[in-house]
Amino acid sequence: MAGGGSTHKELLTAQTRVWNYTFGYIRPLSLMVAVQLGIPDAVHSHGGPISLSDLASTVGVAEAGKVRALRRLMRALSHFGCFERSVTKAAAGEGEREADEEEVYAPTPFSSYLVKDSPTTAAPFLLLNTYPLFVSSWYSMAAWFRGERPESAYGFEAAHGGTVWESVSSVAELKALFNDCMACDARWAIALVTKEHPEVFKELTSLVDVGGGNGTSAKAIKDAFPDMRCTVLELRHVIAASPAVEGVDFVEGDMFEHVPTADAVLLKWVLHDWNDEDGVRILRRCREAVTRARERGGKVIIVDMVMSDGDGGVDWEEVEAQHLFDVYMLANTGGAERTEKEWRRILTAAGFSSCKITPDLGPRSIIEAYP
Numbered sequence: 001m002a003g004g005g006s007t008h009k010e011l012l013t014a015q016t017r018v019w020n021y022t023f024g025y026i027r028p029l030s031l032m033v034a035v036q037l038g039i040p041d042a043v044h045s046h047g048g049p050i051s052l053s054d055l056a057s058t059v060g061v062a063e064a065g066k067v068r069a070l071r072r073l074m075r076a077l078s079h080f081g082c083f084e085r086s087v088t089k090a091a092a093g094e095g096e097r098e099a100d101e102e103e104v105y106a107p108t109p110f111s112s113y114l115v116k117d118s119p120t121t122a123a124p125f126l127l128l129n130t131y132p133l134f135v136s137s138w139y140s141m142a143a144w145f146r147g148e149r150p151e152s153a154y155g156f157e158a159a160h161g162g163t164v165w166e167s168v169s170s171v172a173e174l175k176a177l178f179n180d181c182m183a184c185d186a187r188w189a190i191a192l193v194t195k196e197h198p199e200v201f202k203e204l205t206s207l208v209d210v211g212g213g214n215g216t217s218a219k220a221i222k223d224a225f226p227d228m229r230c231t232v233l234e235l236r237h238v239i240a241a242s243p244a245v246e247g248v249d250f251v252e253g254d255m256f257e258h259v260p261t262a263d264a265v266l267l268k269w270v271l272h273d274w275n276d277e278d279g280v281r282i283l284r285r286c287r288e289a290v291t292r293a294r295e296r297g298g299k300v301i302i303v304d305m306v307m308s309d310g311d312g313g314v315d316w317e318e319v320e321a322q323h324l325f326d327v328y329m330l331a332n333t334g335g336a337e338r339t340e341k342e343w344r345r346i347l348t349a350a351g352f353s354s355c356k357i358t359p360d361l362g363p364r365s366i367i368e369a370y371p
């Protein structure tokens, strides 16, 4: 029998864990429904804990049965840590003998990331990654593992016959969500890097953000260091859809072919999209760009994850995020999150002599690579 040496309690816990992981998909999907209804916005803008009845009317839930359903959704979301739920005595109406108990919900740091118009919102990240086309890659993964889709490099291709980048550029709703998702992350992550680690940019006069999207990171760097000459290298369709950004030049090109000359290259959330072979090709072009500018002193600044290698003393939630991102890249882009050893191996293969890793961005790190 399975679990032969386990106690009764251990077996029950294991079975409960299987239930929880099986239903784990309900977490992102219930958060998605909450964002679609505007629940985090309503809770945050209320100016104090919001009652179920006020919440229901703010988000447009009117039928009594649906209000009761909303209460159950809020109870689950509060259990996940998204809101803080408590029970208060509602004021007794005229003629009522006793005040009814009513549930109220307060915001938490978790829900603050789901408010749509906040500068640090992760709502586009949630909506993009719960998009059905994207989730459906997983239904082709087993066939891909078994080699039944030899023409596909990874799950997304096996499921949809094209790459994530093709679907991003051709499905208008996905393109908008993808751009929003990248811009939201770039805005807060780069503001944090420039504020907490200004030394990374010390003595640099020019920087190229390779695969820099619509220029949000470059703008955040320009805001922090107004004298820096900032350029974005991007694919044609991305540049065509990006509004001009004051002080930032856009160059159309392919990072596998040529990277414009600059003191520094930024690669944020780019290398984890690619396998090692492609990563080395991109890094070689970046190394050439910074050595053309300065024989010594240039650098490549990478913002990506350095995966924990399983040793102790690490934050469990950050390691969980690293594993989730790693298998997400496996399924959707053919890329990977890398351990320190794996980073050093691809950097060395691309000709870099040393690197400095600063693990100070939650699950991500800043890697400064020197030619």
Ligand SMILES: C[S@@+](CC[C@H](N)C(=O)[O-])C[C@H]1O[C@@H](n2cnc3c(N)ncnc32)[C@H](O)[C@@H]1O
Residues within 6 Å of the ligand: 182, 183, 185, 186, 210, 211, 212, 213, 217, 233, 234, 235, 238, 253, 254, 255, 256, 267, 268, 269, 270, 273
């Ligand atoms: C995951 S996004 C990261 C965007 C941005 N660096 C950020 O973190 O917000 C990867 C970017 O790489 C760009 N990209 C993909 N292939 C490229 C290529 N061959 N040359 C230049 N950019 C490319 C994509 O258009 C996309 O904007």
Ligand SMILES: O=c1cc(-c2ccc(O)cc2)oc2c(O)c(O)ccc12
Residues within 6 Å of the ligand: 125, 128, 129, 131, 134, 164, 165, 167, 168, 174, 178, 181, 269, 270, 272, 273, 333
């Ligand atoms: O958070 C993401 C999401 C994507 C993504 C999701 C759905 C699509 O149809 C395309 C792309 O891609 C990402 C990515 O490439 C990255 O480097 C970081 C985050 C995400």
